Amino acid sequence: MNPSTIAISLNFEHSYAAQLPEFFAPVWPTPVRQPSLLQFNKSLAGELGLDHEELTTDIALRIFSGNELPRDAQPIAQAYAGHQFGSFVPQLGDGRALLLGEVVDGQGRRRDIALKGSGRTPFSRGGDGKAAVGPVLREYLIGEAMHALGIPTTRALAAVATGEPVMRDRPLPGAVLTRVAGSHVRVGTFQYFAARRQVEHVRKLADYVIQRHYPGVAEDTERYLSLLRTVVESQAALVAQWMLVGFIHGVMNTDNMAISGETIDYGPCAFMESYDPEAVFSSIDHAGRYAYGNQPSIALWNLARFAETLLPLLGKEDNERAIADATAILDTFMSTFEQHWYKGAWTKLGLAGSDEIDSLKESERTLVDDWLELLSKNRVDYTLAWRSLADAAEGNASTLRSLFTSPTEVDAWLRRWKKSQNGVASSQLASAVRAANPLYIPRNHLVEDALAAASDDGDLTRFERLLEVVQHPFDENPELARYAMPAPTKFTANYQTFCGT
Ligand code: AMP
């Protein structure tokens, strides 16, 4: 049974479908038995211009369950390939997702509106095309938290329970997520056509992406090289932002890296608790390929795969020249990443004096490096350590010292930090630290607790409370003290995350 169409328009446009007809399969969402709204993102709806009166809760439920389609929807499943844990899979694609259409938001940005968990598609392979309540709410929550932390991300517009079970290791309540993205073009989208040696398709895709995301390079003489440079820069900036808040994506396959520079696909992601570059929580990441500290080098590895897809566009006659040009750009990744990282870390230290990233002196980098070494040696909670610097700036280092097994080591470092402050008033320094360091991140134990209540008991109160907290990560509220606390050590030692929405 196909969904019916309702006489409402969401002002959808379809630039992807219109310009890239070979890049997708038309598909219908599979209607669900008994939809109920788990969550609707009113503020995002407002941003997208979808807060008009016609879109009542009832209509939203009908549309975002996939049971009915607005008359201007054109649902498609997008094709892509990807390297999963280093192995190339030539055909992945939207196996449980579909794009309904694009809207142009209040700031003129084109955003995809897609359903995830809406049933089988021609790309489903053996999968059921479905999603479960827990992972859907997880993606909703983490996306909102990342957004509130100022990190580019896809976001959730709605989460709808289907009233139907999905079969995983046990039957779980099903759900559909409505995801909003700058676009869903991935490194893997390029790989899909490059692997089939369809160079003109790769060119069309590159042109589409330039027009949609990076119009500033459209007029460049070597625009595909400029595209590569821009994507390299945006990923370097993104991964630096992840590292600064302790975010571990968990499954940085090339099909999970968006060309737009947004964080995409919150599967087995987690936030690091005590600082440990080797931290990894994903149950399937046995080798630690996607561990916290590996993320910059994995991003570079993925970008090298992206660069390979562009090679035929870079040098028609001279492949070696193309390789040399692409390599030169890839070679800038680590230094661009480091600039963003140190600039961000310096800001987190409350010391954002100069705007010039390049001007950070060796001694300033060392101050950051030594701080991390202290955190690592003492296995200190990453989020609390940074945030406690605010109190320390105001002369109360007791919270910070209490996090360390050997507090005297941090005293010596604090003296060096104080020296770097160049006479900034302590109150000003403390507010700078508080503005740059979140107090509330989605703590893994609280996330699991909220999702279990929602999934097992249909109780959304804990989820909604946690969502509210992580949407205001920098604003301290004494009543919320428990949301700032690390998980019990026993929890973290056994914590595992799982793929699959
Ligand atoms: P992910 O690990 O979520 O990035 O997904 C990797 C690939 O598996 C993508 O092509 C997905 O569409 C597909 N996939 C994951 N789960 C399912 C499912 N339940 N049904 C169909 N395809 C799926």
Ligand code: MG
């Ligand atoms: Mg994916």
